[in-house]
Amino acid sequence: xxxxxxxxxxxxxxxxxxxxxxxxxxxxxxxxxxxxxxxxxxxxxxxxxxxxxxxxxxxxxxxxxxxxxxxxxxxxxxxxxxxxxxxxxxxxxxxxxxxxxxxxxxxxxxxxxxxxxxxxxxxxxxxxxxxxxxxxxxxxxxxxxxxxxxxxxxxxxxxxxxxxxxxxxxxxxxxxxxxxxxxxxxxxxxxxxxxxxxxxxxxxxxxxxxxxxxxxxxxxxxxxxxxx
Amino acid sequence: xxxxxxxxxxxxxxxxxxxxxxxxxxxxxxxxxxxxxxxxxxxxxxxxxxxxxxxxxxxxxxxxxxxxxxxxxxxxxxxxxxxxxxxxxxxxxxxxxxxxxxxxxxxxxxxxxxxxxxxxxxxxxxxxxxxxxxxxxxxxxxxxxxxxxxxxxxxxxxxxxxxxxxxxxxxxxxxxxxxxxxxxxxxxxxxxxxxxxxxxxxxxxxxxxxxxxxxxxxxxxxxxxxxxxxxxxxxxx
Numbered sequence: 001x002x003x004x005x006x007x008x009x010x011x012x013x014x015x016x017x018x019x020x021x022x023x024x025x026x027x028x029x030x031x032x033x034x035x036x037x038x039x040x041x042x043x044x045x046x047x048x049x050x051x052x053x054x055x056x057x058x059x060x061x062x063x064x065x066x067x068x069x070x071x072x073x074x075x076x077x078x079x080x081x082x083x084x085x086x087x088x089x090x091x092x093x094x095x096x097x098x099x100x101x102x103x104x105x106x107x108x109x110x111x112x113x114x115x116x117x118x119x120x121x122x123x124x125x126x127x128x129x130x131x132x133x134x135x136x137x138x139x140x141x142x143x144x145x146x147x148x149x150x151x152x153x154x155x156x157x158x159x160x161x162x163x164x165x166x167x168x169x170x171x172x173x174x175x176x177x178x179x180x181x182x183x184x185x186x187x188x189x190x191x192x193x194x195x196x197x198x199x200x201x202x203x204x205x206x207x208x209x210x211x212x213x214x215x216x217x218x219x220x221x222x223x224x225x226x227x228x
Numbered sequence: 229x230x231x232x233x234x235x236x237x238x239x240x241x242x243x244x245x246x247x248x249x250x251x252x253x254x255x256x257x258x259x260x261x262x263x264x265x266x267x268x269x270x271x272x273x274x275x276x277x278x279x280x281x282x283x284x285x286x287x288x289x290x291x292x293x294x295x296x297x298x299x300x301x302x303x304x305x306x307x308x309x310x311x312x313x314x315x316x317x318x319x320x321x322x323x324x325x326x327x328x329x330x331x332x333x334x335x336x337x338x339x340x341x342x343x344x345x346x347x348x349x350x351x352x353x354x355x356x357x358x359x360x361x362x363x364x365x366x367x368x369x370x371x372x373x374x375x376x377x378x379x380x381x382x383x384x385x386x387x388x389x390x391x392x393x394x395x396x397x398x399x400x401x402x403x404x405x406x407x408x409x410x411x412x413x414x415x416x417x418x419x420x421x422x423x424x425x426x427x428x429x430x431x432x433x434x435x436x437x438x439x440x441x442x443x444x445x446x447x448x449x450x451x452x453x454x455x456x457x458x459x460x461x462x463x464x465x
Binding site: 126226 | 298299300301303304306308309319361364
C-alpha cells in the first residue's frame with residue numbers, strides 16, 4: 001500500500017485497502033474454503049514427501065551401489081524445476097487431487113531427501129559404538145539413534161519444507177487445477193481482479209503461517225517428550 | 229589367553245610420519261594391564277588396532293583365546309531417549325542381572341539411575357558407560373580412559389572392585405594417571421615418544437598389581453611412578 005501511494009498508482013493497478021477489506025469480510029468463504037482446501041492438499045503432500053524421503057534415505061544410507069545410485073539420481077533430478085514438470089503431470093493425471101498432491105510432494109521431496117540422506121548416512125559413533133561392539137547395531141537401532149541425535153535438524157528441515165509444500169500446491173493449482181486458492185488466483189488474473197488476488201494472498205499467508213506454527217509446535221512437543 | 233602384536237606398523241594417512249614401525253609385544257593371561265604414555269603417543273591408536281577398529285598397514289595382531297573382545301572409550305554416550313536404568317536392563321546379558329545390580333550399587337549409580345543420560349555429570353556418565361560393558365560377555369575389555377572424569381577415590385574403588393570381581397578376564401586400561409596405573413596393573417606398557425620412524429618397541433614395566441593404595445608402601449608407589457614417567461618421556465625409537 002505504501003508503494004501505491006508513494007508511486008501514485010491507480011486503483012486499477014492496486015486496489016485501495018478498504019476495497020480489499022470489504023471483499024475479505026463479505027466474501028470470506030470464497031477465499032477461506034479454497035485456502036483450507038489448498039492447505040489440506042499441501043499437508044498431505046508434505047507428509048507423503050516426508051515418508052518417502054525418509055524411507056529412500058534410510059535405504060540409501062549405506063555405501064552400496066543402490067545407495068550411490070539413489071544419491072546421484074536425487075542430485076540430478078532436483079535440477080529439473082518441478083513447475084516445469086507440472087504440466088506433464090496434469091496431462092497424465094488430470095486436473096484433480098492426484099496432480100496437486102504429486103506436485104506438492106515433489107516440490108518438497110528433494111530438500112527432505114538430501115537432508116535425510118545426510119542424517120541417516122552419518123554415523124553417531126559415540127552412541128553407536130557400544131551397539132556395534134556388542135553386535136546389537138541393527139537397522140532399527142541405527143535409525144533410532146541417528147533420528148534422535150539429529151532431531152533438531154529434522155524438525156528444521158520438516159518445518160522449512162512445509163512452506164515449500166504450500167508453494168508447490170498453489171503453483172500447481174495456478175497452472176492447471178480446478179480447486180484451491182491457486183485456482184482462485186488464476187481466475188481472478190484472467191478477470192484482472194487484483195483485489196481478489198491480494199485477498200487470496202492474505203489467506204495464503206494466514207494458512208501457511210498456521211501450518212508452519214503447527215509443525216514447529218509439534219516438533220517442540222516431540223523433542224520435549226523425548227528429552228524429559 | 230594371549231594377545232600378540234607382530235611387526236605392527238601403522239601410520240595415519242594424514243600423518244607426517246609412521247606411528248608404529250615393526251612393533252612387537254605380547255600380553256598373556258588374565259589380569260589388569262595398562263598402556264601409558266604422554267598425550268598423542270598413540271595409546272588410543274594402539275587400543276583401536278588391538279580392538280579391530282583400525283587395520284595395521286603391515287604386521288598382525290593375534291588374539292588367541294579371545295572370543296569376545298570389547299573396546300570402550302570415555303566419550304561414549306548412552307541413547308538419550310531412555311533412562312540409564314532402562315538402557316542397562318535392556319543390554320544386560322542374560323544371567324547377569326545380579327551382577328548389574330551389584331555394579332549399580334558399587335559404582336554409585338543408584339541415586340540417578342532413573343535419569344536420562346544427558347542429565348548426568350561427566351563422572352556419572354563414565355561410570356554408567358563402564359557398567360554396561362562389564363555386564364557383557366567378554367574375555368578382553370580395552371578401557372580407554374573410561375574413568376577420566378571420575379574422582380580419584382571412586383576410581384580406586386572401582387578398579388579394585390573390577391580386579392576382584394573379574395580375576396580371570398583381561399583388561400587393558402589406558403590412563404594418564406601414573407599413580408593408578410602403577411598401583412593396579414600387573415604390567416604397564418609404556419609408549420615412548422615417537423620419533424620420525426615411529427615407535428618400534430614398548431617399555432614394559434611391572435606394576436604393583438595391588439587392590440588399592442592402602443596395600444602398598446608410598447615410597448614403592450612413588451618409585452614406580454617415577455620409573456613410568458621416565459620411560460614415557462624418553463624417546464625410545
